[in-house]
Amino acid sequence: MTAMRLTGYADLFGVNPGKKINFYVNSNGPTKYKVEIMKMINGDTNPRGPGLLEELIPAKCNGEYKGRRQVIHSGSYGYALDKPQFHLESFTMQCWIWPTTPKTHPKYWRHGAQGLMGKWENGKGYGLFINEAGCLEVRINGHSITTDAPIRDHAWHFCAASFDAKTGQVVLYHEPQIQYALDPTILPVKTVLNTKLKNAEGVPFTVACYTGSMTKDDIAKSSRPQGVVMAGHYNGKIDSPRLCREALSRQDIETMKLGAQSGLTERRNSGPTGELSKTIVGSWDFSDGINTIVGKDKGPYLFDLAIVNCPTRAMTGHNFSGHNFDWKHAESEYGAIHFHDDDIDDARWEMDFEWDVPNGQNSAFYAAKLTTADGDEDYIPFWVVPEIGKEQAKIAVMVPTISYMAYANEHLANNAGGAELLVYRVPIMQDQNMYLSEHREYGGSIYDTHTDGSGICLSTRLRPILSMRPKYDHFLMQAPWQYPADLHLICWLEQMGYEYDCITDEDVTYDGLARLEKYNVIITGSHPEHNTGTQLDALHNYTQQGGRLMYMGADAWYWIHSYHPSYEDLGRGVLTEMRRCESGIRTWRADPGEYYHQGTGELGGMWRYRGRYLHSVAGTGMSSEGFDISSYYSRTEESNDPRVSWAFEGIEFEEKLGNFGFVGGGAAGTELDIVDTMLGSPPHTMVVATSAGRHTEAYLLVMEDFGFNQQGLDGTQHPRVRSDIAFHETPNGGGCFAFSSIAYCGSLPWNNGDNNISRLTGNVLNRFMQDGPLPDAPKEAYIHRGRADYDPPSNKA
Amino acid sequence: MRAIPKKGSAERDRLIAEHKACIDSMKGVAGCTILRCETPGDTTAVSGGIHEDFVLNRVLLRMRAAMPANGKRKLVVICTEVDKSWRIGRLAGVRGVPPEFVNDKIYDNEQDPQHDIFLMRLDEMEETDGQVEHFHEGWKRRDDNWTVT
Numbered sequence: 001m002t003a004m005r006l007t008g009y010a011d012l013f014g015v016n017p018g019k020k021i022n023f024y025v026n027s028n029g030p031t032k033y034k035v036e037i038m039k040m041i042n043g044d045t046n047p048r049g050p051g052l053l054e055e056l057i058p059a060k061c062n063g064e065y066k067g068r069r070q071v072i073h074s075g076s077y078g079y080a081l082d083k084p085q086f087h088l089e090s091f092t093m094q095c096w097i098w099p100t101t102p103k104t105h106p107k108y109w110r111h112g113a114q115g116l117m118g119k120w121e122n123g124k125g126y127g128l129f130i131n132e133a134g135c136l137e138v139r140i141n142g143h144s145i146t147t148d149a150p151i152r153d154h155a156w157h158f159c160a161a162s163f164d165a166k167t168g169q170v171v172l173y174h175e176p177q178i179q180y181a182l183d184p185t186i187l188p189v190k191t192v193l194n195t196k197l198k199n200a201e202g203v204p205f206t207v208a209c210y211t212g213s214m215t216k217d218d219i220a221k222s223s224r225p226q227g228v229v230m231a232g233h234y235n236g237k238i239d240s241p242r243l244c245r246e247a248l249s250r251q252d253i254e255t256m257k258l259g260a261q262s263g264l265t266e267r268r269n270s271g272p273t274g275e276l277s278k279t280i281v282g283s284w285d286f287s288d289g290i291n292t293i294v295g296k297d298k299g300p301y302l303f304d305l306a307i308v309n310c311p312t313r314a315m316t317g318h319n320f321s322g323h324n325f326d327w328k329h330a331e332s333e334y335g336a337i338h339f340h341d342d343d344i345d346d347a348r349w350e351m352d353f354e355w356d357v358p359n360g361q362n363s364a365f366y367a368a369k370l371t372t373a374d375g376d377e378d379y380i381p382f383w384v385v386p387e388i389g390k391e392q393a394k395i396a397v398m399v400p401t402i403s404y405m406a407y408a409n410e411h412l413a414n415n416a417g418g419a420e421l422l423v424y425r426v427p428i429m430q431d432q433n434m435y436l437s438e439h440r441e442y443g444g445s446i447y448d449t450h451t452d453g454s455g456i457c458l459s460t461r462l463r464p465i466l467s468m469r470p471k472y473d474h475f476l477m478q479a480p481w482q483y484p485a486d487l488h489l490i491c492w493l494e495q496m497g498y499e500y501d502c503i504t505d506e507d508v509t510y511d512g513l514a515r516l517e518k519y520n521v522i523i524t525g526s527h528p529e530h531n532t533g534t535q536l537d538a539l540h541n542y543t544q545q546g547g548r549l550m551y552m553g554a555d556a557w558y559w560i561h562s563y564h565p566s567y568e569d570l571g572r573g574v575l576t577e578m579r580r581c582e583s584g585i586r587t588w589r590a591d592p593g594e595y596y597h598q599g600t601g602e603l604g605g606m607w608r609y610r611g612r613y614l615h616s617v618a619g620t621g622m623s624s625e626g627f628d629i630s631s632y633y634s635r636t637e638e639s640n641d642p643r644v645s646w647a648f649e650g651i652e653f654e655e656k657l658g659n660f661g662f663v664g665g666g667a668a669g670t671e672l673d674i675v676d677t678m679l680g681s682p683p684h685t686m687v688v689a690t691s692a693g694r695h696t697e698a699y700l701l702v703m704e705d706f707g708f709n710q711q712g713l714d715g716t717q718h719p720r721v722r723s724d725i726a727f728h729e730t731p732n733g734g735g736c737f738a739f740s741s742i743a744y745c746g747s748l749p750w751n752n753g754d755n756n757i758s759r760l761t762g763n764v765l766n767r768f769m770q771d772g773p774l775p776d777a778p779k780e781a782y783i784h785r786g787r788a789d790y791d792p793p794s795n796k797a
Numbered sequence: 798m799r800a801i802p803k804k805g806s807a808e809r810d811r812l813i814a815e816h817k818a819c820i821d822s823m824k825g826v827a828g829c830t831i832l833r834c835e836t837p838g839d840t841t842a843v844s845g846g847i848h849e850d851f852v853l854n855r856v857l858l859r860m861r862a863a864m865p866a867n868g869k870r871k872l873v874v875i876c877t878e879v880d881k882s883w884r885i886g887r888l889a890g891v892r893g894v895p896p897e898f899v900n901d902k903i904y905d906n907e908q909d910p911q912h913d914i915f916l917m918r919l920d921e922m923e924e925t926d927g928q929v930e931h932f933h934e935g936w937k938r939r940d941d942n943w944t945v946t
Contacts, residue, residue: 045879045880046827046880047880048825048827105891107889107891107893107894108891108892108893109891109892109893109894110893413873414873414888414895414896415892417862417871417944418862418944420860420861420862420871421858421861421862421944424830424831424847424857424861425829425830425831425911426861426872426873426874426910426911426914427873427874428873428874428875428876428883428907429873429874429875429876429886429896430875430876430879431876434875434895434896437889437893437894437895437896438893438894438895440892440893451892451893471879473876473879477827477828478827478828478829478907479827479828627828628828628829628830628832629823629826629828629829629830629832629840629843630828630840631840631841632841656841659839659840659841660839661827662827663827663828664826664827664828664840665826665827665828665838665839665840666840666841669828696830696832696843696847696848697847697848697854698830716848746827
C-alpha cells in the first residue's frame with residue numbers, strides 16, 4: 001500500500017473573498033506535484049451514491065510546484081537562548097518531576113534518554129536526564145552518573161544534581177515524595193570527576209528535552225529555535241526547575257525549593273539568603289503565566305523560557321492540596337507543566353503556494369487538491385466565507401470546525417483498546433490511519449491519549465489534519481464522519497439547487513450575532529459537538545431574535561471549548577482546548593484538579609455541568625450512541641399538529657422515514673438526541689418523529705443520564721435510546737428544527753435526493769429560509785406548560 | 798467469562814454459520830453488525846445474530862475486548878484501496894509502530910474480513926480466560942486483558 005507522500009495544511013480555515021490563503025506542503029519523495037483548487041460537493045465514494053463530486057475552480061495558483069520534504073518537530077519543551085550566565089564551571093540543577101514514561105519499549109517511537117533540564121549537546125555541557133533504563137542521570141560533558149534506581153512512573157520525585165569544579169565532586173539526589181514500606185532507600189550518589197565543564201556556544205538552556213543537533217539543514221527551519229533540533233523529549237510533569245552556579249549543600253538545595261525571592265527585607269519574603277541568592281542563574285515558576293506560552297523565570301536574569309508546542313498547563317503540582325480545583329485561586333499549587341513528546345502547536349512549515357481569493361468568489365467548501373503523476377494525492381480543505389455585510393445567500397451552513405479540530409488525526413482504531421467494544425465489529429483503518437500510526441509527530445485528536453497515555457486536551461489547526469479529508473471513512477461508522485459527512489449535506493443542497501454561504505465555528509465565536517443575523521436560517525453540520533461559549537451565546541441571541549436554526553445532527557453543544565489566547569497573533573482559532581471532566585462520553589478522564597482551561601481559565605467539561613443544557617440550544621440533546629448500524633424514523637401523532645404539519649407535506653403518516661442512507665444504512669444512527677424538558681428542551685417542543693425501539697444492543701444510554709451502572713441500558717431495552725426529530729418556535733417568528741441523529745445527513749443525497757428525508761428537510765428549509773417572521777402558531781397553542789407537568793395515566797386510574 | 802466453544806463442536810459450527818450469515822447480509826451497508834438483514838444490504842429489519850444467540854453475543858464481546866492469549870496483539874481490517882480492497886492486519890501495541898499485514902489475502906468487500914477475523918480468533922484465543930487460575934501481576938496494573946477506552 002502506498003504511504004501518503006503528500007500532506008499539507010493552510011494557514012486559514014475560513015478565508016474572505018479578496019483575501020489571501022497560504023498553503024504548506026510536505027512532499028516526501030515526489031519532486032513535483034500539481035495543485036488544483038476544487039469546490040467540494042461530495043466526499044463519499046460509496047458505490048451506492050453519487051461518488052466524489054468536485055469542481056475545478058480557475059485559480060491563479062493552479063499549476064505544478066516543486067516538491068520538498070517538510071517535517072513536524074513535535075514534542076513540547078521550554079528553552080532560553082544561550083547567554084553567558086548559562087556558561088558554568090560549577091552547578092546545581094534541581095526540579096520536581098512526575099514522569100509518565102520513565103522507561104519505554106525499545107520500539108517506542110521516541111525510545112531513549114529524556115532530558116529534564118540543562119544545557120547539553122553531544123557530550124558537552126550539563127544536564128539532568130532520565131536515562132534509557134528509566135533512572136535519574138546527570139551528564140557532565142561525556143560523563144554519565146546515575147542512581148541505578150528506576151524511577152516510579154506517575155509519582156512525584158525531587159531530583160537534584162550538583163558539580164563542584166574545584167573538587168570535581170558530583171552529587172546526584174533522587175528523593176521520591178512518597179516512600180512505600182518496601183521501597184529500597186535511594187541514597188545520594190557521590191563521585192569525583194576530573195573534568196572541566198565545556199560550555200558550547202549557542203546551545204540553548206532547555207527544559208523537558210535536550211539539544212539534539214544544530215544544523216543549517218532546511219528540515220530544521222520548522223524547529224524552534226530555528227536550526228536547533230531538540231531530542232530526548234520528556235513525558236511527564238516538571239515543577240519548579242532551578243539552576244545555580246555553585247555546588248549547593250543539601251540544605252541550600254532545600255531552601256532553593258522555595259525559589260528566588262528577590263527584594264528580601266525584614267518585612268517580606270522567606271527565601272534564600274543573600275549569599276545563596278548570588279548563586280542563582282534561573283528559578284522558574286510555571287504557576288505564573290499559566291495562560292501563556294512563557295515559562296516565567298523569577299531569578300535575577302529573567303531568563304523566561306519560550307514554551308514550544310503547547311504542553312498542558314494548569315496541571316496540579318507536587319504540592320497540590322486538593323482544596324481548590326480552580327488554578328486561578330491556587331496558582332502556587334499549579335506549578336507543573338505536563339510535557340509530551342507528541343505535543344504540537346504549529347507545524348511551522350515554509351509556504352509553498354498561495355491563492356488570492358477573488359472578490360465575489362462564491363462561499364462554499366473548497367480544497368486545494370494535490371496530486372502527482374504517480375497517484376499521490378492529498379486535499380487541503382478550507383472555506384470561502386463572505387465578510388459580514390457581504391452575505392451571498394439567505395442560508396448559512398455553520399461548518400463545525402472546532403469539532404473537526406477535536407477529531408483531528410484521531411488514533412482510536414490503532415490505540416484505543418476498547419474501540420471494538422464501542423463499534424461492535426473490527427475497526428477498519430485507511431491510508432490516513434496507517435500514516436498517522438507511524439507519524440506520531442502529526443499529533444493526535446482530543447479523543448486520543450498522548451503517547452504517554454495522558455489525555456490530549458489541545459488541538460491545533462496548523463498541521464495536516466488527515467481525518468478532515470474527502471474519501472475518508474471513519475472507523476467509528478465505516479462511513480464518512482465529520483468533514484466528509486457534512487459534505488453529504490452540501491451535496492444535497494447542491495442537488496436541490498439551494499444557494500448557501502459557509503461560515504465556521506471560529507467566525508461565530510469571534511463575531512457573535514453579527515455573523516448570523518443577516519441569514520434567515522442557519523444549518524449546522526452533522527456533529528457540532530464542540531463549542532465555545534460565545535458561539536452558543538450567538539446561537540441563542542439569533543434564535544431569540546427570530547432566527548431559524550436547523551440542527552442537522554446529534555451530540556452537539558456538548559463539550560466546552562476555548563481558543564488559546566496565546567496564538568491569536570497567528571490568526572483566529574488556531575488552537576482549541578477542552579477538558580474531559582466529571583461526566584460525558586470520555587475516551588480519557590481529566591485528573592482531579594485539572595478541570596479548568598489553561599488558556600481562558602474557564603471551567604471545562606460538558607456545557608451541561610455549567611448549567612447550559614444541550615437541549616436548550618436547538619430542542620434536543622444527546623441520549624445515546626452506537627456505531628454498528630442505523631435505523632429509521634416513524635411519525636408521531638404530534639406531527640399532525642398544525643404548528644408543524646407543514647413539514648410533512650408529501651409524506652404519508654405510515655412512511656418509514658430514512659430506512660436508507662450512507663451512514664449505517666439509515667437516517668437514525670450513530671449518536672442520537674432526544675427531547676427532555678427536564679434537561680432544557682423548551683416546554684412547547686414537539687416530537688414529530690422518533691426511532692424508538694429500533695436500535696441494536698450496540699447503542700447505549702449516555703453515562704451522564706444514570707447514576708450507577710446497571711443492566712438495561714442498551715438499544716434493545718431502554719426507551720431513551722432513540723432519536724427524536726423535534727420542532728419548537730422561538731420568539732419573534734423564529735424556530736428550531738432538530739433532526740437529532742448524526743447519520744441523518746447521510747440519507748439526504750440518497751437516490752439523488754429523491755427520498756422522504758430530503759422531502760422533510762426541504763419542507764423545513766423552504767419555510768425557514770423565507771424572509772420575515774415565520775407564521776404565528778395557532779392561538780390555542782399559547783398555553784401554560786410546566787417542565788415536569790406530564791400527567792401519567794396512572795394518576796387517572 | 799464465556800468459554801470459546803471447542804473446535805469441531807456443534808456449538809462452534811453454529812456460531813460460525815450464524816456469523817457468516819450475518820456478515821453476508823450486511824454487504825452493501827455503510828456499517829456492519831452481527832445481525833441478519835431481512836433484505837440483504839438493508840437495515841430496515843434486522844434479527845438473529847447477537848440479539849438472539851447468547852453464546853455468539855458473549856463470545857464476540859470477549860473477542861472485542863481481549864487480546865489473544867499467545868502474546869499477539871489485536872487484529873484489524875486495513876483498507877488498501879478505497880472502496881476496492883481490504884486486508885487483515887495486526888496492531889503493534891506500541892505507539893509509533895504501525896499495524897502489519899498478517900497474510901496476503903485481499904478482500905473485495907469490507908465485510909468478509911470481519912468473518913475471517915472471527916474464525917482466526919476462535920483459533921487464537923484460549924478457551925477460557927479471566928478465571929482465578931489466570932491471575933498474574935498485570936491484573937493489578939491495568940493489564941487484565943479486558944480493554945476499555
